Every structure is written in structure tokens, then in C-alpha cells.
Amino acid sequence: MRTTLDIVDLAPGGEGVGRTGEGRPVFAPFTAPGDRVEVELPGGEGPAHVPPARLLREGPARVAAPCPHFGMSEPLAEAMCGGCEWLHLAYGAQVEAKERAFAETLRRIGRLEAGRYRALPILPSPRPLRYRSRAKFHLDRHTGRLVFFRRRSHDPVQLTGCHLLAEELDALREVAGPALLAARLEAREVTLEWSALDGKGAAFLQLAAITPAARARAEALLAAVPALAGVVLGAEGAPSAAVGDPVLRHARRPGEPAAGRQRSRPDVFQQANRGANALLVASALELLRPDGEEVLELYCGAGNFTGPLAARARHVDAVEGQGPALELARLDAAEAAEAAGARGASRVRFLAGDALAVARGLARERGAASRRYGAALLDPPRQGAPGVGAVLRELDVPRAVYVSCDPATLARDLRACGQVGYTVEAIQPVDMFPQTHHVEAVALLTR
Numbered sequence: 279m280r281t282t283l284d285i286v287d288l289a290p291g292g293e294g295v296g297r298t299g300e301g302r303p304v305f306a307p308f309t310a311p312g313d314r315v316e317v318e319l320p321g322g323e324g325p326a327h328v329p330p331a332r333l334l335r336e337g338p339a340r341v342a343a344p345c346p347h348f349g350m351s352e353p354l355a356e357a358m359c360g361g362c363e364w365l366h367l368a369y370g371a372q373v374e375a376k377e378r379a380f381a382e383t384l385r386r387i388g389r390l391e392a393g394r395y396r397a398l399p400i401l402p403s404p405r406p407l408r409y410r411s412r413a414k415f416h417l418d419r420h421t422g423r424l425v426f427f428r429r430r431s432h433d434p435v436q437l438t439g440c441h442l443l444a445e446e447l448d449a450l451r452e453v454a455g456p457a458l459l460a461a462r463l464e465a466r467e468v469t470l471e472w473s474a475l476d477g478k479g480a481a482f483l484q485l486a487a488i489t490p491a492a493r494a495r496a497e498a499l500l501a502a503v504p505a506l507a508g509v510v511l512g513a514e515g516a517p518s519a520a521v522g523d524p525v526l527r528h529a530r531r532p533g534e535p536a537a538g539r540q541r542s543r544p545d546v547f548q549q550a551n552r553g554a555n556a557l558l559v560a561s562a563l564e565l566l567r568p569d570g571e572e573v574l575e576l577y578c579g580a581g582n583f584t585g586p587l588a589a590r591a592r593h594v595d596a597v598e599g600q601g602p603a604l605e606l607a608r609l610d611a612a613e614a615a616e617a618a619g620a621r622g623a624s625r626v627r628f629l630a631g632d633a634l635a636v637a638r639g640l641a642r643e644r645g646a647a648s649r650r651y652g653a654a655l656l657d658p659p660r661q662g663a664p665g666v667g668a669v670l671r672e673l674d675v676p677r678a679v680y681v682s683c684d685p686a687t688l689a690r691d692l693r694a695c696g697q698v699g700y701t702v703e704a705i706q707p708v709d710m711f712p713q714t715h716h717v718e719a720v721a722l723l724t725r
């Protein structure tokens with residue numbers, strides 16, 4: 279049934295929300311508060327998710343989307359890219375909506391009522407557009423373009439440019455697609471990364487198999503695309519292989535190389551928004567105050583927090599499950615220790631393995647080798663770290679910072695931490711992902 283709907287808010291999942299005359303909630307993608315839209319309403323009585331709507335009247339938060347691949351185009355959904363959700367929304371309205379939805383998720387799943395913790399105002403991204411230094415694409419074998427898929431499909435969007443990518447990364451995307459096709463590198467997925475510090479990029483190609491022919495083709499790719507310094511080849515069940523030099527360096531604070539550098543490789547986790555990442559790291563350290571402490575860091579990855587922690591802590595034990603990430607973190611730590619002289623030499627110990635299992639093992643250690651941590655920092659993947667509260671408790675950690683990219687799993691884990699005696703003192707949301715509903719956050723726990 280066709281019906282007219284007034285959009286009144288944005289849901290945590292990014293869709294606009296309105297209610298029918300009978301009070302039925304309706305979630306409509308690509309709408310904005312204040313919009314009046316016509317939607318195709320499915321039968322039933324519960325909350326309805328409708329396909330893209332026809333816009334009848336524009337709300338005040340609506341702006342002209344700068345991208346031809348985005349939005350409520352006619353015919354509906356024909357050209358729509360699955361990358362952005364909110365290019366039609368003024369950036370101020372985006373951060374307000376994230377802050378509201380985030381607090382609501384903490385309340386609903388974490389039972390954390392506003393007022394019971396210090397809710398710090400969301401930190402906006404320094405760049406709302408062109409903020410990504412890495413992204414994952416698909417190679418369209420017919421056109422030779424690196425593409426994104428349309429929403430909820432595997433149909434390619436023939437990108438003529440992407441407003442989320444740093445200009446240099448977008449330019450690399452444009453040339454890398456045809457070069458991959460010419461080199462006959464049939465990658466299932468292609469991750470490209472750009473380093474503003476190095477002025478060069480690197481690629482991670484997921485192939486069916488890593489053969490000598492694939493390596494030779496990767497060499498040909500590097501010869502054809504001078505902006506690419508190296509390639510990592512990956513295949514299921516096989517160790518990855520580097521061709522050229524795919525290790526890039528980033529300034530820990532963009533534009534300030536003196537604030538320290540950090541290695542990355544395109545097959546290893548790395549925050550894609552370097553500007554917002556600098557804010558995230560600074561706010562995590564400000565909340566944790568690791569000065570002079572023995573610190574336990576779980577899920578350290580390539581050492582995004584490890585270097586800044588080590589610069590202030592007495593000692594850091596850093597745990598990570600992925601070998602190549604740990605290798606990059608070790609190289610950065612060794613370099614920083616050398617720069618600091620003997621004083622910094624033994625500040626970090628890296629431990630490989632499952633973060634919670636290693637932490638449980640540390641809690642059982644006794645005698646001279648055992649450590650008493652004054653602070654902990656954890657930054658788990660999207661699925662969170664169920665059970666981390668009990669582990670922190672076993673280790674008798676008085677203060678911990680939990681960094682999360684998923685408000686729902688964060689809220690779940692904070693609630694469980696509360697059940698073993700931790701109090702949520704403060705939470706700082708950070709907008710790492712403008713033009714989408716996603717939000718990153720840092721929470722401070724004490725006991």
C-alpha cells in the first residue's frame with residue numbers, strides 16, 4: 279500500500295523513522311528528519327522497513343549529495359552505491375543523530391542511563407569527506423574498474439569517483455583497476471591503502487591461489503603503477519606473500535611527523551580515518567592516564583595505541599592474535615626504543631595469541647615474573663570481548679579503557695563489566711565514519 283510519511287528521526291541503523299497514522303514505526307533509507315516521503319508499506323502491524331522512498335518535501339537537515347552514485351535517484355535504487363548512507367544529511371545533523379542513537383543503545387542494551395556516566399560530546403571527524411586512507415573494492419572483470427557493490431547486492435557500481443576516499447586513494451583506484459586487469463590478476467577483493475607521509479600506496483589482493491605466475495603478475499602490476507610501492511597476495515589457507523614493499527608509514531598525527539610514525543600493511547587492520555584516529559588515540563590516553571603505570575593492552579593490532587602508551591607508561595604488555603600485525607608493532611616499538619635510548623629499551627613486551635586466553639594466563643602467573651597492572655586498554659573487533667570484565671577483575675586491574683567500533687557489543691560488555699564490580703565513568707564517542715551511521719567510542723571503567 280502506498281502511503282505518505284513524515285520522517286521525525288534517524289534510527290541507530292541509519293534509516294529515517296516515521297510513524298503511520300496508526301502509530302506503526304516505518305524505517306526508510308536515505309531520508310532525513312523533516313522529509314515528507316511516499317513509501318510502499320508492506321502488510322502487517324509491526325515495524326516496517328521499506329525500500330527507498332519518493333521524496334515529496336525536503337526536511338531542513340537535507341543537503342545536495344555531492345555523489346552521482348548516491349541516494350534516492352529515479353528510477354529508484356538504480357544507481358545506488360552501498361557505501362554511504364548519509365551523504366544527503368548536513369554533517370552537523372549526522373553527528374547529533376549519532377550521539378543520540380549511541381546514548382540510546384547504551385541505555386537499551388547496557389542499561390546505562392544518561393547521567394550515570396560522564397557522556398562526553400562526540401568528537402567530529404576533522405574531514406567529513408575524503409577521509410579514508412584505505413578501502414576495499416571489487417574488480418569488475420568486464421570494465422576493469424575497481425567498484426563497490428550496490429546496496430544488498432553483488433551488482434557493481436561503476437564508480438567515477440568516491441567522496442569518502444582521500445583524493446590520492448581515489449586516483450590510485452582509478453588507475454589500479456585497469457592495471458590489475460591488464461596484469462591478469464583476478465582478485466576477488468582488492469584493498470588499497472594510501473600513505474600521505476610516504477606519498478605512495480599499497481594493495482592487498484585476495485586470489486584463488488598464490489602461484490609463481492601470480493607473483494610475476496604482481497611484479498608487472500607494480501611496474502605499471504608507480505604509485506604502488508608493494509602488493510600483498512592472499513589466498514585462503516595459505517600464508518600471505520609480499521611483492522615489492524607493501525609496508526607504509528603514517529604520521530601518528532596527520533601533518534605532524536614529529537609526533538611519531540606508525541607502520542601499516544594493507545592486509546593488517548588499520549583505522550581508515552587517520553585524522554579521527556588521532557583524536558581517538560588522544561582521548562583514550564586522556565581517559566586512561568597511563569603515566570608511570572604497568573599497562574596491559576589487549577587486541578593491540580599493528581600498535582596504534584601501543585606506541586603512545588609506551589611513551590607514557592612504565593611498561594606495556596601488548597597482546598595480539600594476528601602475526602603480521604604484531605610484526606609491524608614490534609618494528610615500531612624497536613624503532614621508538616632506539617630513539618629513546620636505554621631508557622625506552624624494555625618498555626613493551628609483545629604477546630601473541632588469543633587476547634582473553636593470554637590475559638587469563640597472565641592472571642595465573644605468580645612470582646617474580648608476574649605483573650600488577652595499574653591500567654588496561656582493549657580494542658577488540660566488532661564482536662567485542664565477552665567475558666573481559668571477569669578477566670580484568672582476575673588481574674585486579676583498577677582502571678580500563680575499552681575502545682569499540684560497535685555500540686551494541688560495547689553496551690553488552692560494559693553491562694557485564696558492571697556485574698563484576700566495574701563502574702562506567704565516562705564515554706567518548708568519536709566520528710570515525712562520516713556519511714554512515716557507524717560510530718567509534720572509548721569508555722573508561724574503574725573499580
Ligand SMILES: C[S@@+](CC[C@H](N)C(=O)[O-])C[C@H]1O[C@@H](n2cnc3c(N)ncnc32)[C@H](O)[C@@H]1O
Pocket residue numbers: 547548549577578579580581582583597598599600603631632633634657658659660
Ligand atoms: C579493532 S582491531 C584494533 C587493532 C589496534 N588496536 C588498532 O587500533 O589498530 C582488533 C584487533 O584484534 C585482533 N584480534 C581479533 N580477535 C582476536 C583475538 N581473539 N585475540 C587477539 N587478537 C585478536 C585483530 O587481529 C585486530 O588487530
